[in-house]
Amino acid sequence: MSEMTSLCASKEVAEGRSRGYKLTRESTDLSLLLVRKGGQIYAYRNRCPHISIPLEWVEHEFLTHDGSLIQCANHGALFVIETGQCVSGPCPGQSLERLPVIESGGMIYLQS
Numbered sequence: 497m498s499e500m501t502s503l504c505a506s507k508e509v510a511e512g513r514s515r516g517y518k519l520t521r522e523s524t525d526l527s528l529l530l531v532r533k534g535g536q537i538y539a540y541r542n543r544c545p546h547i548s549i550p551l552e553w554v555e556h557e558f559l560t561h562d563g564s565l566i567q568c569a570n571h572g573a574l575f576v577i578e579t580g581q582c583v584s585g586p587c588p589g590q591s592l593e594r595l596p597v598i599e600s601g602g603m604i605y606l607q608s
């Protein structure tokens with residue numbers, strides 16, 4: 497049976513914005529990012545496929561200036577928001593790890 501972990505209120509992730517979260521699950525730390533685009537929430541593990549380190553240098557800032565792509569601050573990899581696929585930078589063809597999330601009753605939940 498799937499478990500749901502509440503992450504935050506829906507309104508905390510505005511359209512075209514991102515947020516980072518850290519939580520502990522089954523005694524391991526999980527760092528993830530949420531992005532809202534077209535009203536939809538996308539969640540990925542906060543780990544760049546290039547050398548497996550966190551993507552951001554500034555808290556909650558995971559997007560390019562125009563908000564169109566997810567960006568790794570380390571070496572500039574760019575990822576499609578809807579798929580997590582790298583389209584530019586040192587890891588083309590690799591992807592961020594998608595995490596299953598749902599929105600219900602004004603809250604965002606991580607499923608497991």
Ligand code: FES
Pocket residue numbers: 544545546547548549551568569570571572573585586
């Ligand atoms: S660690 Fe992300 S591009 Fe190098």
